[in-house]
Amino acid sequence: MATGAVGVPHLNITVNEEDVEKGAARILEAIRPQWEKDSIRFKLLTDGMTNKLVGCKPEEAEESETVLVRIYGNKTDLLIDRKAEIRNIILLNNAGLAPNLYATFENGLAYRFIPGCTLDEKTVRDPNIYRLVAKRMAKLHKVRVEGEVKKKPYLWEKVQRFLDLVPEEFSDSEKKRKNRPSHRYHETVIPKSRIAEEIREIRDILENVDNPIVFAHNDLLLGNVIYTESDNSVTFIDYEYAIYNYQAYDIGNHFAEFVGFGLEMDYTKYPEKELQLDWLKTYLTEYHDRLPTEEEVKKIVSPSQCLRLDDSHLLGCLGSDPGRTLLH
Structure with a gap:
């Protein structure tokens, strides 16, 4: 375990998107070593393209003890500055506006769950x-x-970054099919x-x-x-x-x-x-x-x-x- 941004531990662990529970368990071994492995329950909270989020806590623990492990989506670093995100969480946590950041790892971070x-x-x-x-x-x-x-x-820089990643057209026929206009407001490709x-x-x-x-x-x-x-x-x-x-x-x-x-x-x-x-x-x-x-x-x-x-x-x-x- 190394020390990352402003004293937050950084773990040399990469979590497999196809097996998030196993990866989350490895994270918890480092940041919650006192938890009994067999008592930990995992709940997938989001399963999107940008992130996968899993909640973790011992079965009998209070909800407030839940640790959230977030795994970054593949290639999302093309759109999102992850170093800036960590800086933001630490900055806003110090201002009382964001949850505690427990650790970062190669493709994600672990932080405090906010009940509600x-x-x-x-x-x-x-x-x-x-x-x-x-x-x-x-x-x-x-x-x-x-x-x-x-x-x-920063709006214009971010919009331009999104636009730069948009291809003029898809060479893959399956992608063309999936992205064919289907909404009633868009009958042709813009x-x-x-x-x-x-x-x-x-x-x-x-x-x-x-x-x-x-x-x-x-x-x-x-x-x-x-x-x-x-x-x-x-x-x-x-x-x-x-x-x-x-x-x-x-x-x-x-x-x-x-x-x-x-x-x-x-x-x-x-x-x-x-x-x-x-x-x-x-x-x-x-x-x-x-x-x-x-x-x-x-x-x-x-x-x-x-x-x-x-x-x-x-x-x-x-x-x-x-x-x-x-x-x-």
Whole structure:
């Protein structure tokens, strides 16, 4: 066992994605040697392309003792800076905003389990819970990275990295079949050149929007927000994409999550004007450590809606009155 980032142990272990329980057991031998091997129970929590996540604890132990072992997906390092992710977890844990990191290993990390439930389309609209989310986001946005002098939005660099990995076309016939347009909104393949052009157009619009650059989560989907009822708190998880970005990016992204995902999106569930205003006032009160002025609320409304990336809202960003048409 070696010492990794800021004293966090690093294990020279590579976990096989096809046998995560065996790999997780090896991790636990190093960080929880007191646990009886035969008593440990494993539960696969996520099995996606980006990560595999397994919860581990002795059968009779409290849920709060659970250790989470996350195995990185194959080639995800092309999209995600894993060193930066570890730095983020340590930075935010020191600020009381992220769970303890127990160890890193060759293709993953082990960290503390936060008991609770991920948000869903109902809980995200609960006034008590959405105000907790707003406050938590404001605290995150006030975090400062030591030694960071020039702050710039990382959005465009990340989008470009994704685009660079997109092939002009698939040579493999099976991949062509799987990626053939099937959604009712997309009957033809959109050329990569057109995507690049649209990104440039959006960038031109957003770079003219007045919005502070803050340390942002950048992936606040509902599954990355944990509500713990016992102490009435929320915790953000998965800091793979956390870095400096537009303040309004996290807000606009989170509001967009109200409508669902994929083919199940229901735009009637987008937060109504009253909810947005209450959410934003709660956020700004925490962010400024005082009640916001009406002008400060209006000033954050426009960029938050612009970063929703709905055509009508992007056009609204070019208008002179930021609060005139953007809340609905």
